[in-house]
Amino acid sequence: MTTLKAEFQRELIIYRRYLFSSISDLVLTILMFMGIFWGSNLISTGIIGSSLPALIIGFTLWTTIQNTCSMLGNGVMNNAKSGVLQQLYLMPVSSKKLFFNKSIVNIIVSLVQSIVVCLVLMLLTGQGIHFAPVIILPALLSLSTLFGLGYLITSVVLKFKRVGSFLAICQYFYLGVLLTQFENAPVLIKNIANLLPLVPMVSWMRMAINGIHYNAAYYLIFSIANAIVWVIVGIVVFNKVDKNIKQNGTLSFF
Numbered sequence: 001m002t003t004l005k006a007e008f009q010r011e012l013i014i015y016r017r018y019l020f021s022s023i024s025d026l027v028l029t030i031l032m033f034m035g036i037f038w039g040s041n042l043i044s045t046g047i048i049g050s051s052l053p054a055l056i057i058g059f060t061l062w063t064t065i066q067n068t069c070s071m072l073g074n075g076v077m078n079n080a081k082s083g084v085l086q087q088l089y090l091m092p093v094s095s096k097k098l099f100f101n102k103s104i105v106n107i108i109v110s111l112v113q114s115i116v117v118c119l120v121l122m123l124l125t126g127q128g129i130h131f132a133p134v135i136i137l138p139a140l141l142s143l144s145t146l147f148g149l150g151y152l153i154t155s156v157v158l159k160f161k162r163v164g165s166f167l168a169i170c171q172y173f174y175l176g177v178l179l180t181q182f183e184n185a186p187v188l189i190k191n192i193a194n195l196l197p198l199v200p201m202v203s204w205m206r207m208a209i210n211g212i213h214y215n216a217a218y219y220l221i222f223s224i225a226n227a228i229v230w231v232i233v234g235i236v237v238f239n240k241v242d243k244n245i246k247q248n249g250t251l252s253f254f
Contacts, residue, residue: 003093004101011105026113030120033059056125057206060118061142061198062175067110068146072102073153073167080161086251095242096235103150107143134208138201138219144227145197148234155234155241158251178202183214194222197230 015022033056076099079085088098153170157163182193183203194200200222207214245251 003091003098004104007101007105011109015109026116026120029063029113029117030124033117033121034124056118056121057202057209059175059179060114060121061202061205062171062178063117064107064110064114065146065149065174065178065198066171067113068103068106069149069153070167070171071106071110072099072150073157073163075102076154076157077161077163080157080251089246089251096238099151099154099238100147103147106150107146111143132208135205138204138208138223141223141227142198142201145201145230148227148230148232149197151234151238152230155238158245159241174198181206183207183212194226197226200226 076085079088089095091098153167156166160166177193177196177199181203182190182199183206185193194203200219204214204219204223206212207219
């Protein structure tokens with residue numbers, strides 16, 4: 001609990017110290033959505049942006065993924081470059097617990113940011129969203145999956161160090177994936193897409209919010225399996241990479 005509390009305090013200090021930058025990031029995110037929203041109004045058909053509530057949900061979840069994974073990845077990369085990461089590894093705390101705490105803090109901070117973004121988007125577009133109680137379960141499963149993604153991103157940074165471009169590619173790849181309504185796709189494509197992290201949870205939340213009839217058992221099974229698989233994959237990959245860099249002495253950025 002001490003390390004988790006310290007991580008929270010560190011994050012709050014950074015936000016207070018660089019408040020202008022934090023506010024600018026939120027404004028930029030909102031402007032990006034409005035650009036997508038205005039652009040989608042020019043498209044009469046298609047699977048992206050055909051429903052404003054669906055578009056808002058997809059984009060809001062993307063901001064959560066972006067803030068969670070990118071903040072964690074960039075933070076680890078900067079720490080490795082400055083030598084702070086080596087100091088963290090000397091702490092009397094396991095590296096798994098260390099990055100677990102970082103993931104928790106990043107997810108909570110990202111959720112707060114995403115809620116702010118979502119409220120502003122609803123205000124600007126004049127479109128309210130009915131949050132049905134049923135979306136609580138897929139939302140919790142999404143957060144579980146983010147832990148797995150956090151470990152994967154950390155593993156990539158620890159192994160390859162310079163991954164700024166890779167993180168940017170991942171962000172915009174997932175923007176397209178999350179805004180695409182795979183629930184309307186043919187069965188084969190839908191089943192394959194549901195293997196990607198978070199996709200079944202997003203489809204489930206989107207249909208529940210829009211009041212669309214869907215197979216609850218189908219999305220429950222896929223969402224639980226998706227969360228379990230990606231958490232296991234993230235932890236297994238992290239353990240292997242963490243052990244490898246310790247044995248080879250490649251923790252340093254240089």
